[in-house]
Amino acid sequence: MSNRAVKSGIAAEAQSKVDAKYNEEQAAECLQWIAAVTGQDIDQSGGADNFYEVLKDGSLLCEVINKLLPGQIKKITKSTMAFKCMENINNFVEGAKKAGVPSQETFQTVDLWERQNLNSVVICIQSLGRKGSQFGVPSIGPKEAEKNVRQFTEEQLRAGDSVISLQYGSNKGANQAGMSFGNTRHM
Template sequence: MAQREKGFGLSREIANKINAKYDADDEKTVVAWIASVIHYNGAVPSGKDAVHTWLRDGNILCSVINTLKPGTIRKVHKWDEFTATPSYEKNKEQENISFFLKAADDFGVQKTDLFQTVDLYEQQNMAQVLSTIYKLDSAAQKKGYSTGATIGVKIADKNVRNHDEAKLKEGRNVIGLQMGTNQTASQKGMTAYGLGRQLTPQ
């Protein structure tokens, strides 16, 4: 029996658009960066489903944060797969992800750049997960936390200019081009608005 896609109509259309944003090259870059940062010795995952499974319990993501800045996440949940109940395991996995998101926010990642827990846990938007990890590296570089490998664009420092009051007042004497100019075209010789065109007989 063929496996049916989840959702229908608009829901499926939105899901397809989100899935289309997932880039295999970004996946390879992010996975290689994570493996380098935490010195991962296991088999590196390949493919969206494999990466989802690798990151889903939040342990890898928490390890990344704690490698960039040791002690950021003090207690990462781990459990014995033979004794943990499914509901306990699900709760603790999601809690690990929330630890990572809180730490990423503290690092300086904008809230609008963070993925939601369901984006990773339920594999709703893996493209956003990869994007957040890029942004995390950018924010970490800005704060001076780095392990050598970088994938994110370094965020520029603010270039604050402090002008004195006299300099600021000088700017008020300049007429900006947005206010118009009297040096080019004019209405000289044009018929006034509302009057008929004046025709002179030849």
């Protein structure tokens, strides 16, 4: 973690709200999935400290991308230098996008490196984990929906034209008689 000043005031309140969103069970599920995909023996407890320590250098995350998309990340750095670790994390995020994770479910490098928002890291890993079965590895979370395109004949489409919906002004004889909203007051 960088040598940032301790937050205070509104910034501290905002950070505590961000930290409160972190879910240890979901983080543990993510770490279990990472261990299953990479085959590495890692501490799979979901505590924020452990989650951060396991993933902070980004090398394990890069290995996950290379298991899903072989050769996607050419060089995984094992260095503890800040810019090398941040490069690994950024490579993971870019690889996750190429694997199909929507950009709104990814995170910024500082969210992990500076431990700003570990919940967004969990969301990104979960999103990537849902796509696992597409790449021949186990998946986590709910199964993603598949496209269900339906084709209707012209006759089926025209059949709906003869039905009078209750939303077309007829509500079984009810009308707006007696409504006075908007009327002037009669003296």
